[in-house]
Amino acid sequence: MLALVSGLVLMQLLFVGVLTAVHAIPDARIVGQLASDLDAGLWVGSDEAVDPVTRGGRSDAYTDCIVITAGLGDDGINPLRSALTLPHLGSCQPAAAGISALLAGETPPVEATYARYWGGFAVFTRPLLAFGGLGALRIFAATAAIAAVAGLFFVLRRRTSVWVPLALVAPLALTTNLLGQVGYGVIHVLEFAVMVACAIGGVLAARHGMFLVGAVSVFAGGVFVFVDFLHNPPLAWALFAFSAAASFVAQRRSESHPVRQAIVAVVVASVGWIAGYALTWASRWGIGILSGAATFDEIAGKVALWTDGSGEEAVAAGLGGGIRKNAHFWLTFVPFAWLVLAACLLLVAIVIVVAVRRKAFPALGVAGVLAAVAVIPLVWLEVLPAHSQHHYFFVYRAIPGAVAVLAAAAAMFFVSERPRLTPARDARGSAGG
Incomplete structure (x- = not known):
């Protein structure tokens, strides 16, 4: 500690x-x-x-x-x-x-x-702008995002199956405008590259045990808030928590109590990430106030604005306003949204039917625990209802993020159901084969 x-x-x-x-x-x-x-x-x-x-x-x-x-x-x-x-x-x-x-x-x-934000994007923007201008910055952001997605696909495929990263990536690729923001919102692309890179760190850490997963999750949350401009934290949080937890349980599926292991993995990765995120942001506020760069009233006012929303136009009061606004935008204005949602629900239904017919309830339990990560983006939308509704045109990505986690969790059922060979059996298989 x-x-x-x-x-x-x-x-x-x-x-x-x-x-x-x-x-x-x-x-x-x-x-x-x-x-x-x-x-x-x-x-x-x-x-x-x-x-x-x-x-x-x-x-x-x-x-x-x-x-x-x-x-x-x-x-x-x-x-x-x-x-x-x-x-x-x-x-x-x-x-x-x-x-x-x-x-x-x-x-x-x-x-x-903007003393209330770390502004870590400057680590990329200022050098690239100084030596190559906007063109260099946009090329770097797009390349970094594509490379990060490819990296996550590769490491998660090796530890689970090809269908898990495919289910995780496809909804984001097909029903968000992330890569399309290179020309008009390059910070969104940079943040996306960082969040995916952090998720890769979670997958790699899972190979070495739960303690390292917890430690990496704390630092991943801190690294993301360093570059984040409060655009898509719930997507980064859910992506990390699912990737780390899925990798952990996939590598230990031959052990007993798989559902318990899944619960521990999800809790550790989720709590660790948000702890690192919150502590690092609080640190920035503390540094800003102590240095005179920011004031307590300024920071408290913004926190109250985005969590309360009084004074903000077009903010629906009551529970569910953030979810409804963003889900409506996603399903109404984003191409393929309904198709992706239907495919996800069909996959979930197939998994449930197969699990019942095969009586594979432990594997279904693992998938269910991993699917619980999909709740993270929805909770975030309700904790910051004013921010979620006012900035729906980019916050909506939390909705396909939740769908992506649900689909990938369903795909994990088939990974969890497939028994993993023990080292001894692996050795015998190699000797005989």
């Missing part, structure tokens, strides 16, 4: 150090690249650019412009202060005007600061 706490403390210090280093990159290099990209028409325009995937949806261009101008505009600020306050030039139109002003040697107003 002492080692875990020491590691968490060191991680916070490392985050501050890395952010300070990237904020020391000369702003002039970034400004020059962004000005060239501005002239070439690679960015700017509406803060609510049309989403290229969903019907009636929009891209998060607002946050995109904040992300690419993070750290700019505060003349004379030292790198540590810039890392702690995270100044930016604002949404798209003021950001474009700010870049033009900086290029002309003027000092534009800093629109706002």
Whole structure:
């Protein structure tokens, strides 16, 4: 436990150090690249650019412009202060005007600061923007996301079966706009790459026992909140918890009490991840308040806004508002959503029928425990109802995320039902074969 706490403390210090280093990159290099990209028409325009995937949806261009101008505009600020306050030039139109002003040697107003977030995306954005502009950043984000998905598919397939990662990835690939955000919301793609990479860490840790799964889950939650802008935490949480737990139980399916092992794996991975996420974010708030970069009232006000929602327009009161809003958007405006949902429910029905006919109730129990991870995104939508409803055009991904976990858990039934050879039997099989 002492080692875990020491590691968490060191991680916070490392985050501050890395952010300070990237904020020391000369702003002039970034400004020059962004000005060239501005002239070439690679960015700017509406803060609510049309989403290229969903019907009636929009891209998060607002946050995109904040992300690419993070750290700019505060003349004379030292790198540590810039890392702690995270100044930016604002949404798209003021950001474009700010870049033009900086290029002309003027000092534009800093629109706002985001000291309540770590802003770890700057580790990727500032170096890439300085040396390659928006093109380099977008290519890197897309490549990282595709490589991470391929990596998760490979490691999870090796430990379970090809159908489990396929069921986990397909709903996200077919019914979300994640990769389509490269042009108008690159931070979403970067966050997706990081969340999938963390899930790979969970799969690899599961091979070495539950203690390592718990430790890695805590650090995975912390790493994700470092880059996260409160876009899709429930998706990252569920993806990690399922991947780690499924890998753990698949490798121990020859042992007794499989359902109990599944419960322990799900609880450890889920609780560990959210603990690391919450502690690392609380650490950022503490650092911000102690350094004067943020105030307690500012942070408390935002927490109250997104959890209560009073004052926010079009926020339905009462239980279920967040789930209904996001499920309606997903099923109404996202292509293939109904088809994917129907396929998932059909798979679940088939598993139940097969389990009953074969009397494979332990394997069905394992699948049921893993399927419980699908509740995580739904709970998140209700804990932050105002945020969930106000930002439905990207938060909706929590719904297909839950469907993906449910489908992958159903596929795990066939993995759990198939007995795993013991090492001795493996050796005999190799000798005879």
